[in-house]
Amino acid sequence: MARKSWMYSVLEAVRQEMRDDPNMVWIFELTPPVASNPGMPVINLEREFGRGRVVNTGIDENWMASAVLGAGLAGSKAATYIPYQGACMPFQVIQNHAGKLRHMTGGKAAMPIVFVMEMTGQTPGFAGQHSDYEIDTYYAHIPGVKTVIPSTPYDAKGMMVSALRDPDPVVYLYPAGLRELIEEVPDEQYEVPLDKAVVRQEGGDLTIVGSGASMPEVMKAAEALAAAGMAVEAIDLRSLKPMDTETLVNSVTKTRRLLTVDQSYYTLCPGAEVIARVAENVEGARYKRVAFPDAPPPASPEMFLWMRPNADHIVEAARRLVG
Template identity: 60%
Template sequence: MPTVFVQSIAAQEKGLAGQHAEYEEDSWYMHTPGLKTVIPTTPYDLKGLMIAALRSNDPVVLLEYAGFRGLSGEVPDEAYEVQIGKAAVRSRGNDITIVSSGNGTPQMLAATERLKKEGVSVEAIDLVTLHPLDTETLVKSVEKTKRLLTVDQSKYTLSPGAEVVARVAEAVPGAKFKRIAFPDAPAAAAPEMLEYNRINPDHVYAAAKWLLAK
């Protein structure tokens, strides 16, 4: 059934508390068989994924994380498609693979730039499509780097990163893994507690350094 659903994901912002700050829709939808799920992180990808979704014969959920509509970027006037089911390699490297999606991607890319300044060769992958996952791109990357860090803004249990690690672990013997995500707890109203739990570039950087030392 060709249908496109556009779903906004709540903002993990200070003072909103759990009723308005839960970031879980990515996990919910990617667990639904037959439902394609995409989550763009650039204006270019948004237009291309929307056109691909409208042309698809399958139902598609397009997720927009809070703050996404405030982004700007170059977008061609003509119609084009961004392939559903294909991850985007935002940075190529050989030392470590870092994978994220949605609002975790800006945190990943900020940490990637910091690591690069220290001479670390980072392969940063934006999932773009949560279902179906681009397992081939993920496996090829970790076969090269032998280290995989996943970064999720959603809850730790059953987050997209958990599935990424499971698939790569089955295909790449001897690889080393690390996952970071929002704790399995409601988003706090207290700004200090939310800031402590919410993934930021410092969390990604520290986790990457830990994994690189293994």
């Protein structure tokens, strides 16, 4: 057990799986699989496993996705790291092939493959073409593909282990804005379920649901609301598909109020699906969502930060919902 960063925890999980399975491969472009942590040895997958198993490709995200798909069909674990500039490029491969081949073969084609998709987390100053966050909705919509979005180093490692051991393809969303998070993470391998939300804070007045990069702001808002006398139940989705409807319904049945928070665009954001599922099961509850406006992110940091959901926005929405 040691304090570890988000990416160090992920690569620690990948390294051990590659040590245990000599056929597993990691494919990347631009971003080498290297991570350091204070007081701990540097993780360098390419140095440890060689270029035959840790492959640095040209800038071709379709090829990368197709390569891990082929490796999975051949029976090997495989993962690819796709940076934020190209996260939408392999959509056709994942949607039309990875998401369907397990079903088309009657479940015989196990595909223990992971597509690690970097999300900039709506970063100030990156401007419109390099700061989108909405790929969570794109990939969660695909049948046959699991889509997860851990928000802590502990969950990041455990969910990577689970994803690499799962027979279904997994889109593993990496909110890059969380890369500096550090917390206690076990050294040994462990699994975090790919289908369970987690209650980060219990309360009876209001349910607030977030995921990924929105969770730090959700927790800040929950603390501010607690100081004002409002008991918030804060839920981290962790998995967009399969979504843990049971945990959501149980919470809103208790609080009767649901506020969702997303850094994705407002229209068809994950929070819209959360509200729909709860509304189908809980009568008479009140709902509201906070999300990024339906507009390209501006380059101006001041304008950008005004648009991106933060703790102040969440507190204001919560007071309206409860008042």
